[in-house]
Amino acid sequence: MDEASFLEGYDPSDYPAVAVTVDVVALTIRDGRLSVLLVERGEQPFAGHRALPGGFVREETLGEAALRELAEETGLTPGAGDLERVHLEQLQTYGNPGRDPRMRVVSVAYLAFAPSLPEPTAGSDAARAYWVPVEEAKDLAFDHDEILADGLERARAKLEYTPLATAFTGPEFTIGELRQVYAAVWGEELHAGNFHRKVLSVPGFVESTGETTAKGGERGGPRAKLYRAGDARLLHPALLRPTREDRVR
Amino acid sequence: MDEASFLEGYDPSDYPAVAVTVDVVALTIRDGRLSVLLVERGEQPFAGHRALPGGFVREETLGEAALRELAEETGLTPGAGDLERVHLEQLQTYGNPGRDPRMRVVSVAYLAFAPSLPEPTAGSDAARAYWVPVEEAKDLAFDHDEILADGLERARAKLEYTPLATAFTGPEFTIGELRQVYAAVWGEELHAGNFHRKVLSVPGFVESTGETTAKGGERGGPRAKLYRAGDARLLHPALLRPTREDRVR
């Protein structure tokens, strides 16, 4: 069977050419603040505006395209260990006519959770990319404000019932560091004592390394025990966000 | 700015032509069984196999394309009230090279929750479409087995924390009918008494109409009070599925 009969009844005027791209909402935590990777646009439209990194899909899976774009913009090389600990998942697809003024573009958005990565200044492409605290990421190009908002909501929800907070930390971490991840993503302080007991009570969330930090905290306090991610893929019971009575309607 | 400069650096050999389609996982409950709308394929590839309904995206939003495909296959007309109560949401996008043997096809999958709809035999297109209990929907064309599995998991999860079970019922329903929706989707019987009290305890899930059914149940029992969907968009606290200790790892 050839392409011609596949396109039987296909009238090009009914089905305009469609371009498929990927856009990446890459999140990390820098200086205790949840930050997103943005690129400065040099060309029209939206020249001078910031946008999510992204580009055309080549002969590769959609996930591979997203990882490639992320690597290009951060200057890091996939497979060299830098991006090994990045969690990548598909977010949603945005394809409204007119979202790009030039032509019909359907964009598959991906969400990436990364441990603290270096500021991308090395590569040529990466020179125009940088991390921005999410509350300062406004007025993005195209419909990227909406995509970012959807990505943030997904990230906040995922922390509740999956162990993905560990994707923002190094391979070993303290319970306090994990709590700071939750605080940064949710934008709320959490009760240290209750959080500590809760995390340890969820089977498979974290497992002890038997070691402790070499020193206490910067502002005092005892040495903390070190943990690594456990084998759970879902948290049961979940760590629910502090209840907003009114977020329901 | 024209399309040419948009495609600057665009080498057609690097970026093969991509077709964008929508596929719909339409779920309903028939005879107490969760069922999915399938179409019989008449052409290669996968001639004789069943597939999810779908087709090319035209000059419309992706959601409009999904609703249009659903309308064409069921023989129902959008805007005529038939499809008004259908809940539609984007599921995920599938775009692996090779998922369609003819050309690169990126398919945006949608998930539809519908109250019991008539068997589609009316329209011309619809003649080859029918509802199939989900446990009998195997060996579908392309990667539609995977898409269906993803859709089912999404549906099961959504019943936990959203009031979408009411999308499977008529505008007025009894608590028992609602419980049967949960039982059909989750594939498990639920304790009638606890379910009843739980549903009424969640603010905004259902609201009483003040009426009751005209008759008791077919096999006896008192008349049941009637309810309609409330204004909650999230269930708080959620109705969690019976715990599978082992579904976590």
Add this chain to the structure above:
DNA sequence: GGAATAGTGTCTCTTAGACATTATCAG
């Protein structure tokens, strides 16, 4: 010593779920 943090203990309130009970209706 003073301040900050790690980790644990205690108490209360809410919820899930098992089970029981009463009332109502079909056959």
Add this chain to the structure above:
DNA sequence: CTGATAATGTCTAAGAGACACTATTCC
């Protein structure tokens, strides 16, 4: 009458969250 269903009541165990407290370390 018998059996099934609707609706409510009771009890227990688990978990969330508020608060208190001790131990350890930095400055």
